Amino acid sequence: MCYVADKRRFDLFARFLVKRFDGPRVFDVAGGMGKLNEALTKHGRRVTTFDKRHKRLPVHYQERLFTLAEPCHADLVVGMHPDGATRIIVEYAARHAIPFAVVPCCSDNSMSYKPWVRHLGELARALGFPRVEEHDLPMEGRARVVVGFLE
Ligand SMILES: C[S@@+](CC[C@H](N)C(=O)[O-])C[C@H]1O[C@@H](n2cnc3c(N)ncnc32)[C@H](O)[C@@H]1O
Numbered sequence: 001m002c003y004v005a006d007k008r009r010f011d012l013f014a015r016f017l018v019k020r021f022d023g024p025r026v027f028d029v030a031g032g033m034g035k036l037n038e039a040l041t042k043h044g045r046r047v048t049t050f051d052k053r054h055k056r057l058p059v060h061y062q063e064r065l066f067t068l069a070e071p072c073h074a075d076l077v078v079g080m081h082p083d084g085a086t087r088i089i090v091e092y093a094a095r096h097a098i099p100f101a102v103v104p105c106c107s108d109n110s111m112s113y114k115p116w117v118r119h120l121g122e123l124a125r126a127l128g129f130p131r132v133e134e135h136d137l138p139m140e141g142r143a144r145v146v147v148g149f150l151e
Helices: 009-020 035-042 083-096 113-126
Strands: 025-029 046-051 061-063 076-080 100-103 131-136 144-149
Touching: 009 035, 009 076, 009 100, 009 144, 025 035, 025 083, 035 046, 076 083, 083 100, 083 113, 083 144, 113 131, 113 144
Parallel strands: 025 046, 025 076, 046 061, 076 100
Antiparallel strands: 100 144, 131 144
16 A cells, blocks of 8 residues: 555445445455455445455455456456556456446556546546546545446
8 A cells, every 4th residue: 555545445435336336246356354345245235355365354255366367247346446456457347348446546557646547547438438437535545436337
């Protein structure tokens, strides 16, 4: 993590997601301890977290790195501060024609924050997402959400 992140980020992102997306199955990529999973599960979503933490919450968890080769059993793919997995989330969503939402943090190519956020939106449009939006979660730090909708 490049800075101290706001502890409210998981609940805020979970509320943001359930307002906008109906699909029950969510892939939570780079989910760390599983806190976003826990928050989304409270809202009735069926969440699978992908990351490499041994110490974590008792949530449905795949202890491995997420790649483009992962079979798709999700209606939505998301990531909170997913660092090196951010671009993979956008590419994976495009490949499987599902929506995505990411809260970017550090880039994978040494871009600074604002150009990185812009770049992700451009990538999503280039990969065929007809509607890409940016929103801000009401929290400190890196709070911008990039969302790719299919219509
Ligand atoms: C800054 S931490 C954020 C963790 C958590 N989302 C949070 O907000 O506390 C970035 C996480 O990305 C994970 N990560 C990076 N690339 C990944 C990949 N390809 N698949 C799964 N996790 C990945 C790292 O293991 C790390 O836990």
